[in-house]
Amino acid sequence: xxxxxxxxxxxxxxxxxxxxxxxxxxxxxxxxxxxxxxxxxxxxxxxxxxxxxxxxxxxxxxxxxxxxxxxxxxxxxxxxxxxxxxxxxxxxxxxxxxxxxxxxxxxxxxxxxxxxxxxxxxxxxxxxxxxxxxxxxxxxxxxxxxxxxxxxxxxxxxxxxxxxxxxxxxxxxxxxxxxxxxxxxxxxxxxxxxxxxxxxxxxxxxxxxxxxxxxxxxxxxxxxxxxxxxxxxxxxxxxxxxxxxx
Amino acid sequence: xxxxxxxxxxxxxxxxxxxxxxxxxxxxxxxxxxxxxxxxxxxxxxxxxxxxxxxxxxxxxxxxxxxxxxxxxxxxxxxxxxxxxxxxxxxxxxxxxxxxxxxxxxxxxxxxxxxxxxxxxxxxxxxxxxxxxxxxxxxxxxxxxxxxxxxxxxxxxxxxxxxxxxxxxxxxxxxxxxxxxxxxxxxxxxxxxxxxxxxxxxxxxxxxxxxxxxxxxxxxxxxxxxxxxxxxxxxxxxxxxxxxxx
DNA sequence: GAATTAATGTGTTAATTTTACACATTAATT
DNA sequence: AATTAATGTGTAAAATTAACACATTAATTC
Numbered sequence: 001x002x003x004x005x006x007x008x009x010x011x012x013x014x015x016x017x018x019x020x021x022x023x024x025x026x027x028x029x030x031x032x033x034x035x036x037x038x039x040x041x042x043x044x045x046x047x048x049x050x051x052x053x054x055x056x057x058x059x060x061x062x063x064x065x066x067x068x069x070x071x072x073x074x075x076x077x078x079x080x081x082x083x084x085x086x087x088x089x090x091x092x093x094x095x096x097x098x099x100x101x102x103x104x105x106x107x108x109x110x111x112x113x114x115x116x117x118x119x120x121x122x123x124x125x126x127x128x129x130x131x132x133x134x135x136x137x138x139x140x141x142x143x144x145x146x147x148x149x150x151x152x153x154x155x156x157x158x159x160x161x162x163x164x165x166x167x168x169x170x171x172x173x174x175x176x177x178x179x180x181x182x183x184x185x186x187x188x189x190x191x192x193x194x195x196x197x198x199x200x201x202x203x204x205x206x207x208x209x210x211x212x213x214x215x216x217x218x219x220x221x222x223x224x225x226x227x228x229x230x231x232x233x234x235x236x237x238x239x240x241x242x243x244x245x246x
Numbered sequence: 247x248x249x250x251x252x253x254x255x256x257x258x259x260x261x262x263x264x265x266x267x268x269x270x271x272x273x274x275x276x277x278x279x280x281x282x283x284x285x286x287x288x289x290x291x292x293x294x295x296x297x298x299x300x301x302x303x304x305x306x307x308x309x310x311x312x313x314x315x316x317x318x319x320x321x322x323x324x325x326x327x328x329x330x331x332x333x334x335x336x337x338x339x340x341x342x343x344x345x346x347x348x349x350x351x352x353x354x355x356x357x358x359x360x361x362x363x364x365x366x367x368x369x370x371x372x373x374x375x376x377x378x379x380x381x382x383x384x385x386x387x388x389x390x391x392x393x394x395x396x397x398x399x400x401x402x403x404x405x406x407x408x409x410x411x412x413x414x415x416x417x418x419x420x421x422x423x424x425x426x427x428x429x430x431x432x433x434x435x436x437x438x439x440x441x442x443x444x445x446x447x448x449x450x451x452x453x454x455x456x457x458x459x460x461x462x463x464x465x466x467x468x469x470x471x472x473x474x475x476x477x478x479x480x481x482x483x484x485x486x487x488x489x490x491x492x
Numbered sequence: 493g494a495a496t497t498a499a500t501g502t503g504t505t506a507a508t509t510t511t512a513c514a515c516a517t518t519a520a521t522t
Numbered sequence: 523a524a525t526t527a528a529t530g531t532g533t534a535a536a537a538t539t540a541a542c543a544c545a546t547t548a549a550t551t552c
Binding site for chain 2 (some may be wrong): 009027028029057067068070073075100101109113
């Protein structure tokens with residue numbers, strides 16, 4: 001390689017000290033977090049949306065988001081937003097993808113990091129009395145503000161994939177649940193019908209269900225047994241599996 | 247809910263117009279892209295690293311990264327960086343995760359979006375003559391600058407997972423390859439030994455291999471048949487699978 | 493060039509996992 | 523007491539994965 005070529009190369013590869021000065025310059029970008037919050041109610045998978053008040057998207061619904069503060073970890077930011085909107089902090093929350101096309105936001109360049117959360121609708125009803133917030137049946141989620149439709153689709157597909165690898169669904173159910181409720185949830189998320197016997201077999205073989213020796217109450221049919229999720233056992237088993245962010 | 251409570255709520259839930267003004271304010275963060283570039287050479291999985299010239303990390307190795315430009319899509323930025331470092335642009339490139347703890351970078355608040363790429367070392371030897379760049383055996387990758395060790399570990403684990411779901415490995419091999427080379431690659435990535443017969447059976451049943459009716463040349467043993475990867479067929483099949491970012 | 497060596501190339505069987513499928517049981521309702 | 527609609531369970535077939543051994547080829551050695 002010629003000296004000229006090396007010079008050329010040296011120019012094209014930015015050094016870290018160069019980056020350092022750039023960091024201090026105005027070479028910055030607004031960064032936001034958007035949360036796709038799934039719930040499960042009336043046997044339907046729901047997503048929590050907020051009404052957009054931006055002129056361009058007046059009347060449209062959008063995801064729950066906010067700018068990341070300069071002194072705030074990314075994950076912390078996601079938890080803050082979730083907390084602000086739902087009052088909840090002890091939930092499954094996972095980073096999904098970062099969206100950063102130049103013109104995705106009408107207010108200027110905003111890169112957004114998406115997080116996904118699964119919460120129990122029944123336990124947090126009080127937090128969504130606000131008119132601006134609403135649980136939407138995911139079947140009716142279309143035409144969101146900004147690129148939020150794309151973000152939602154991405155998260156939903158990811159949820160469909162991950163629920164088949166990990167028993168995340170428990171986060172959407174009450175502490176005590178019947179196997180029928182569990183199956184309804186899976187059928188709603190995956191948009192498919194499953195064989196009841198094979199479904200039960202599969203979950204029992206996973207060995208994450210604790211038989212609490214209680215029955216459903218006030219159901220208009222033969223009550224089913226109630227179970228709790230064995231988080232402890234799950235956490236132990238997770239460590240033995242291969243993967244990143246269990 | 248009382249009027250006061252509603253006021254309180256209105257304050258805590260930031261409106262989009264509020265965000266708009268914030269976007270224009272100084273509430274911005276430096277955003278970078280870091281690329282974890284995997285290669286395969288001498289039957290070893292390698293990762294391309296650059297020598298850090300930041301005082302704090304003098305002598306340490308780091309990932310290839312650069313700040314995202316305000317007028318540049320995130321993906322575009324990743325491709326630009328890859329192109330700058332390797333001269334390559336037509337490769338598999340995938341966003342992995344975004345790292346954003348406050349103190350991850352000594353130069354200030356820098357949130358970084360990680361991308362992962364698989365390239366063919368043989369085809370791009372010329373681009374890494376630069377002393378500052380080096381292919382590291384992944385077994386010897388420890389103690390990188392910044393939080394790059396964590397980022398690398400994350401990408402490597404993800405690669406291990408994804409290679410089992412998708413035949414990404416072809417991107418690391420020359421256009422023509424033998425089944426032994428392919429298996430060596432998988433064994434290097436997954437750090438395991440596999441049964442040769444089952445491995446071959448599996449790949450043939452996938453039906454992504456084109457028999458080009460050529461044999462290995464200049465090997466010190468019985469030459470094996472050479473194959474090409476059927477990208478077209480793979481692309482077609484991808485569409486039928488469930489998932490996000492195939 | 494014959495013998496040796498070290499790799500390629502192939503098929504079957506067992507084990508495991510997944511799928512398909514039917515009937516007895518229970519408790520609420522009529 | 524009879525009816526209804528759900529829960530709860532087991533088995534057989536099918537598909538997938540795992541284990542395993544020997545003949546073949548061409549380069550190398552003698």
